[in-house]
Structures are given as structure tokens and as C-alpha cells.
Amino acid sequence: MVPRSLFGRLVLVLLAGLLLAQLASAYLNVSERDRLLYRAGGMQLAQRIADVSRLLDSMPPAERRRIVEVFNAPPLAISLDRPPLDAVAAENDFQLAMFSGVLRFALGEGLQASVVRRSGNSEAVPDMSAMHRGMGGSMGGMGAMMQGASFTVQVALRDGTRVTFDSYLSAQDEGVPWRLAATLIILVGTVLALSLVAVRWVTRPLSTLATAAEKLGEDINRPPLAATGPTEVRRAAKAFNTMQSRLARFIADRTRIFAAMSHDLKTPLTRIRLRTELLEDEALRAKFAKDVDEMESMIAQTLDFMRDATSNEPAQPVDMTALLESLQTDYQDAGHAFELAGGAARPIPGRPRALRRCLTNLIDNAIRYGQRARIEVEERPSRLAIRVLDEGPGIPEAELERAFEPFFRGEASRSRETGGTGLGLGIARNIARAHGGEVTLKNRSSGGLEATLVLPRA
Numbered sequence: 001m002v003p004r005s006l007f008g009r010l011v012l013v014l015l016a017g018l019l020l021a022q023l024a025s026a027y028l029n030v031s032e033r034d035r036l037l038y039r040a041g042g043m044q045l046a047q048r049i050a051d052v053s054r055l056l057d058s059m060p061p062a063e064r065r066r067i068v069e070v071f072n073a074p075p076l077a078i079s080l081d082r083p084p085l086d087a088v089a090a091e092n093d094f095q096l097a098m099f100s101g102v103l104r105f106a107l108g109e110g111l112q113a114s115v116v117r118r119s120g121n122s123e124a125v126p127d128m129s130a131m132h133r134g135m136g137g138s139m140g141g142m143g144a145m146m147q148g149a150s151f152t153v154q155v156a157l158r159d160g161t162r163v164t165f166d167s168y169l170s171a172q173d174e175g176v177p178w179r180l181a182a183t184l185i186i187l188v189g190t191v192l193a194l195s196l197v198a199v200r201w202v203t204r205p206l207s208t209l210a211t212a213a214e215k216l217g218e219d220i221n222r223p224p225l226a227a228t229g230p231t232e233v234r235r236a237a238k239a240f241n242t243m244q245s246r247l248a249r250f251i252a253d254r255t256r257i258f259a260a261m262s263h264d265l266k267t268p269l270t271r272i273r274l275r276t277e278l279l280e281d282e283a284l285r286a287k288f289a290k291d292v293d294e295m296e297s298m299i300a301q302t303l304d305f306m307r308d309a310t311s312n313e314p315a316q317p318v319d320m321t322a323l324l325e326s327l328q329t330d331y332q333d334a335g336h337a338f339e340l341a342g343g344a345a346r347p348i349p350g351r352p353r354a355l356r357r358c359l360t361n362l363i364d365n366a367i368r369y370g371q372r373a374r375i376e377v378e379e380r381p382s383r384l385a386i387r388v389l390d391e392g393p394g395i396p397e398a399e400l401e402r403a404f405e406p407f408f409r410g411e412a413s414r415s416r417e418t419g420g421t422g423l424g425l426g427i428a429r430n431i432a433r434a435h436g437g438e439v440t441l442k443n444r445s446s447g448g449l450e451a452t453l454v455l456p457r458a
Helices: 006-058 061-071 094-107 135-146 178-216 231-277 282-306 320-333 352-370 424-434
Strands: 076-080 112-117 150-156 162-168 316-318 337-341 348-350 372-379 383-389 438-443 449-456
Touching (some): 006 061, 006 076, 006 094, 006 178, 061 076, 094 112, 094 150, 178 231, 316 352, 320 337, 320 372, 320 383, 348 449, 424 438, 424 449
Antiparallel strands (some): 076 162, 112 150, 150 162, 316 348, 372 383, 383 449, 438 449
């Protein structure tokens, strides 16, 4: 399964490439080792047999036994006057043919030799002249085939005497030596550790940038990123800081515009309210007063929606159970049906006034359209979920997300009796997101709406 993170994918690519490179290196090392074994083993043994044979050939017959006793030592046993070896073709034993060719190369043209493998079925090769040609290209694979092989070599001296050599190439060098394996393991471990450090070093700026992008929604005025590291990382950090400053200026300018509009609207609204008080028709006066109240409420909530109302309030540990119990008391004193189930054992970091405003908007929405509100608190190690349940008509599934849009009001909230500006849910979501949380809506199976506020622990 391919890792999802960039760090995991880079590590996987580096690890795969490293393993392939080490396997190829091990293969080449073993191949080179086979050549060295051939030179140190097969060629050395053949050269020793050739040297002893030439020495015996140059000495009188009476002195040969004394020389044989001197050189008769493992892994080479030497004897004189043994019966001739059976001569058979060597096409079916490439190892035997190769060793015979090496021996023929070492003896030269003056001496003839026969070679058999000491096994269940011995085979002899009396003529190795063909093996003498092309020895340079054939010796490369000799070492791997000669490990643990036993041969009987019989050399015919010029006076007809037969010298027999029982030779053995030890199999103790078979397999990959532990030093080579240890070297490869150390090399793989070292390169892998360095690769992990390098990949982490490369991907850490990306992780920092992603974290900064996530926190930007919580605090648009957060400190800018440090423009350090490689050129590409510095460019990305500078671009991010420029984007953040532009967004902050845009939001500040927009807030100032709406604040100015609100200030300018207060004067005509005040005049309208004064003129409303002069109306003699009491019913008409009440209608005008209600319209003015709605306009003032809409202006105030629009400003709250447009600006970051939490930016000036310091964050601190908030006892959500105490906050909910305080809201319960306030709503019950006002004559509203309010139930609270569960609580938070530990405080969460947040801005108390902003969280109170968020919960108030959700509870007001539940009471306005569902006549009663039930609060359920679910605490988990990493987050706190607060569900606000009502028994109202709910919202069509297609309009659940649109309910957070500014000034959106569904069919159930359009009447004069219910009121509302269509900004409460949007403000509640803005506050939740400023705390790193979220507000979602869904219709209950038993009827009514469920608004869920999720706040992280850290």
C-alpha cells in the first residue's frame, strides 16, 4: 500500500532504490569473490601441482620419493607409480573440464595430465589441449564451481613415471562470508538513517506550511512564517506571508466599511424611531417600532458576522459544564424549555464570550423553531461534542449547508412571528472554526434538527 504522506513516499522510494542497489552490489561482490577464490584456490592448486610435477621431472628417479615426502601434505596428497586413470570424455562435467584446462595451462606443453573427480562416478580427461585455448574468458566462473570439489590428477613425466595428486578444494568458503553480510547491513542501515533524516529535513517546511494554513482560519493576524531554509521554501513562506497580509487587510477594510455604514445608519434610524413615537395610531406605531428593531438587529449581527469578533478576547481554559449550566439557568428563568445531559470533566482552551455567543445562537435557533432545546455533551480525549436538539420542522436535506450562508432563511423561518436575520448559524460556525472546530446540521430521525458543535482539546 502506497503511503499517503510525502515523507512516507520519499522514504519508500529511497528504501526501494537502496535495496536494489545493495542487492546489485552484493551480487557483484559475490561474483568478484568467486574470481578471487578461483585465483587463490583453483589456480593456486593447479600451479602447485605443476610446480611439483616439473620439479620431479627434473630430478633423478632415486630422489623423487624424498621430494614427494616433503610435498605430501594436505590438501595435496602425492604418490608415485599408481595405476593409470580411466580416461573418459568431460563434456558432461564442465567443472572437471575447467579444472583440467587450468591445470593444462599451468603445466605447459611439456607434460601431460589426466584428471578425474573423486566421487561415485569418476571421470577422466586425457587431452586438455582444447581447454588451453580461450582460458582468459573462461576462468571468471571457476571459483564458484570448484568450492568443495575433490580431484585426482595424474601427470606423466617425460621418462614415463606417473605422479598422482589427490587434491581437495575446501568448501569452507561457500556462501556469503559474514563480513560481507555485516558490511552490507551496516551500509544499508547507515544510508537508511541518513535518508530518513534528509527526507524529514526536506518535508518539515511543508508540514510547517500546512500547519500555518490550518491555523490561518483561526487567527488571520497570527505571526508570519519564518522565511528560512532552501530557496523554494523561502519563496513559499514569503508568498504565504504576502497572502496572509492581503487577507488581513481585506477583512479589516471590509469591517471598517460596514462599521462606517452602521454608524451612518444610526442617525436615520434614530430619526425614524423618534417619528414613530409621535404616531397616534398605536398599531401602526408598534409595526414601525418592530421594523426599526429588526433593522438595528440586522446591522449589529452583520457586523459580528463580517469581523473577527474573537480576535480581541484572550484564549483561556473554559469550563464548558459551568458555561452550559449558566445558559440553562438563563433560559429557564426566561421561561424556555431547556434540558442539559452530560458535561465536560476537563476545561478546553477557548474564548469564553465567543463560545457563549456561539452556543446562544444555536440554542436560540432551536427554541425559535422547535419551542424547546436539549443539550447533550459527549466528551472524548481529543475533542468535545455538544449537540443541540430541537423538535421543530427541520430543514430540507438540500438546504442543510445553505443554512450557514448569510441572510439565508428557510421556509419555516420566513414569518414575522419567528423573526431572525439568517446570520446566527453563520456566526456560530465562524466562532467554532476560529477555535479549530466545526458546526454541522442534520435532521433527526424522530423529527427536529440536530446542531453539533465540535471543539478540539488542543
